[in-house]
Amino acid sequence: MAAGDDLVAEPPSRLAFLLAQHGAITNDRMRKAFGLAGLTTRQCLTLMLLAGGRMSQQALAEALAVDPSVLVAILNDLERARLAERRRDPADRRRHIVEITAAGNQALTRAQDAVAVVERELFADLDEDELVTLRNLLARVRTSPSDPLCTEE
Amino acid sequence: MAAGDDLVAEPPSRLAFLLAQHGAITNDRMRKAFGLAGLTTRQCLTLMLLAGGRMSQQALAEALAVDPSVLVAILNDLERARLAERRRDPADRRRHIVEITAAGNQALTRAQDAVAVVERELFADLDEDELVTLRNLLARVRTSPSDPLCTEE
DNA sequence: TATTGTTATACTCTATAACTATA
DNA sequence: TATAGTTATAGAGTATAACAATA
Numbered sequence: 001m002a003a004g005d006d007l008v009a010e011p012p013s014r015l016a017f018l019l020a021q022h023g024a025i026t027n028d029r030m031r032k033a034f035g036l037a038g039l040t041t042r043q044c045l046t047l048m049l050l051a052g053g054r055m056s057q058q059a060l061a062e063a064l065a066v067d068p069s070v071l072v073a074i075l076n077d078l079e080r081a082r083l084a085e086r087r088r089d090p091a092d093r094r095r096h097i098v099e100i101t102a103a104g105n106q107a108l109t110r111a112q113d114a115v116a117v118v119e120r121e122l123f124a125d126l127d128e129d130e131l132v133t134l135r136n137l138l139a140r141v142r143t144s145p146s147d148p149l150c151t152e153e
Numbered sequence: 154m155a156a157g158d159d160l161v162a163e164p165p166s167r168l169a170f171l172l173a174q175h176g177a178i179t180n181d182r183m184r185k186a187f188g189l190a191g192l193t194t195r196q197c198l199t200l201m202l203l204a205g206g207r208m209s210q211q212a213l214a215e216a217l218a219v220d221p222s223v224l225v226a227i228l229n230d231l232e233r234a235r236l237a238e239r240r241r242d243p244a245d246r247r248r249h250i251v252e253i254t255a256a257g258n259q260a261l262t263r264a265q266d267a268v269a270v271v272e273r274e275l276f277a278d279l280d281e282d283e284l285v286t287l288r289n290l291l292a293r294v295r296t297s298p299s300d301p302l303c304t305e306e
Numbered sequence: 307t308a309t310t311g312t313t314a315t316a317c318t319c320t321a322t323a324a325c326t327a328t329a
Numbered sequence: 330t331a332t333a334g335t336t337a338t339a340g341a342g343t344a345t346a347a348c349a350a351t352a
Contacts, residue, residue, distance in 0.1 A: 030173055056310085066343090
């Protein structure tokens, strides 16, 4: 959304509008939930990746689909807040190895709890079966850039 | 979303992530489709509203959920491209009445055709029944700010 | 010479408040 | 005094290219 978070207006008739609009609002709710834990969306996504193990900035940038220079800013903020740490890779001193800290894991837990609350609110009117159906249908929407029609410019 | 358009990374396990991510990508595809017709998303939404009849800027700004000062920029661009026109309301000379032009309607038609293409691509793997199910499930997601839990800050 | 991370710059969006002209 | 629209300004976010250290 940024630029994202467009389309928060008008009752849409087309399914694409409906999906875009509900997605934008969901994005917004999650951003607020992360905010309760003192995190931006990108900081939270970064911590989620780091929770799976240490990574180089290169790998992180690719996984987050952000420019390396953007990641620098994200990590500067996380490091200042003591939620993550950079250290040189002894094997290749050009590389930084990025690790989540204990405080980072705690912040991540708080953020994920907040998202769980958002989820319960968003999907309160759907039962278990419907949630499974929604998940399966969404998973089959062709949003992967794998097919040739969707090659990014 | 602008800003929006976050969350274009990582396989999400939570449904909220899935919805936010697919929504962001859908938003992005639509933005590109509108671009083919020479329109931004907001310009297109504005023309869609104007296609329903002339409106004051106040009413437009509220329907689009944008600040009046943002609408000024949108309308300046649309007017420069001769897709919409402002004229004073004789009944209250503070007001502007905004109208779509013939060229505006043509641009809107092109944009909507482009969105239809995007829709066919996105939902190519779903049959008619599934599309109806998806639409109904999405419509029941609590994204309206009507319930008290979601009061914006 | 290529790669990793960093810095600098510019451009877009957005939010806010101050301003004008009308009422 | 209040309202409709406009302008100006500052802040966040993003994209790009140039740069330093290391390989």
